[in-house]
Amino acid sequence: MKKNELYLNDYAQLCREADGLEPEMFDKYEVQRGLRDKNGNGVVTGLTNISRIDAFKTVDGVKTPCEGKLWYRGYDCIELVKGFRGTRFGFEEAAYLLLFGNLPNEKQLKEFRDMLAANRTLPTNFTRDVIMKAPSSDIMNSLTRSVLTLASYDRNCSDTSVENVLRQCLNLISVFPMLAVYGYHSYNHYQNDESMYIHRPSRKLSTAENLLMMLRPDKSYTELEASVLDIALVLHMEHGGGNNSTFTTRVVTSSGSDTYSVIAAALSSLKGPKHGGANIKVVEMMQDLEKHVSDWEDEDAVRDYLKKILNKEAFDRKGLIYGMGHAVYSLSDPRAQVFKGFVHQLASAKGREKDFALYSMIERMAPEVIAEKARIYKGVSANVDFYSGFVYSMLEIPLEMFTPIFAIARIVGWSAHRIEELINMDKIIRPAYKSVMREQEYIPMNER
Incomplete structure (x- = not known):
């Protein structure tokens, strides 16, 4: 074992000794580990009008488990899927609902789809100079790097007005499939020695169709495949303000940070195996x-x-x-x-x-x-x-793309929560930690 590795083992042990806390201490000070109590109830940290999760109901004054429900802006998620399944793709429709609070009519939906389609473009040579440079098997890291680099191309990067943030969020929603798929193809080419495929998205196709088209060498997919992926995207789009990546979105938003940094932080949260992985x-x-x-x-x-x-x-x-x-x-x-x-x-x-x-x-x-x-x-x-x-x-989607597909859907929910946080709070989120350290007298160097 190398000398540096021995040092790291010793230092890691010092960390364990310095930072280790007895589990009983959390009960003693009534601290909810993971911000959840022993009955699974989350600590309330805010209000939201975007979505709701039902897992319990009160029966005769008693909290009782019930069949789960997920609501988007007051609409039952299952009913939303039933409404568009077999007739049209639903990603864009659900995104409109989450961002703007209402279901779109045909004219509004067409305008929104056209806007997303027009935004499916990256800066000149971005794919070559950013995505293809230092490709990684961790596509989430590649996606995060691309998002942060896009900030360099935005002259109004730090403007946190609702109008500007909405523009940035719509752009990111539009290009996320490209950033993820191109990141995968770059990795597959440079590290797996496979052929390179960079297909441009079509303005005529839905988000789900474009995803499959860009991912596959021959651009082919069936209607069933695209429909299933579309529903998967809708179901992953939003899940309340308390999930780790959405809470991260709101915390970083509350500090006044720019949209690209906020979404990069959310991506870093989502990639964890306890969350999106x-x-x-x-x-x-x-x-x-x-x-x-x-x-x-x-x-x-x-x-x-x-x-x-x-x-x-x-x-x-x-x-x-x-x-x-x-x-x-x-x-x-x-x-x-x-x-x-x-x-x-x-x-x-x-x-x-x-x-x-x-x-x-x-x-x-x-x-x-x-x-x-x-x-x-x-x-x-x-x-x-x-x-x-x-x-x-x-759907023959490679394992490396599983979590990025989650991100392609959840960017919509993150965007809605970022905007809601900006409109309503204007106060930095700073929860308290109870210090349990023991005060000590300073020891001079020659006495240690």
């Missing part, structure tokens, strides 16, 4: 299961594997069945329910019925296995990440 862990877990369970129809064998995961004896040994449970939802995640509705259709079209049956078995079985081992205060069910990774794999 969770669906990758689901896919990797399922791949590991398929290696270690020979008969996918043997429920006893699958159950034993799940128990091994919980006992930290299988997969990544973290003791987590990924895709199960949610910080807020209790009985069900409505996004997962919508996903499952069209996952079966896509699985049939792709010849993946056996995989779908395995996912369905685990969705039913995992809550039972978890309940046997742990105290469940609000119920455990499949969350949106459980099926989204499976959907993306059936």
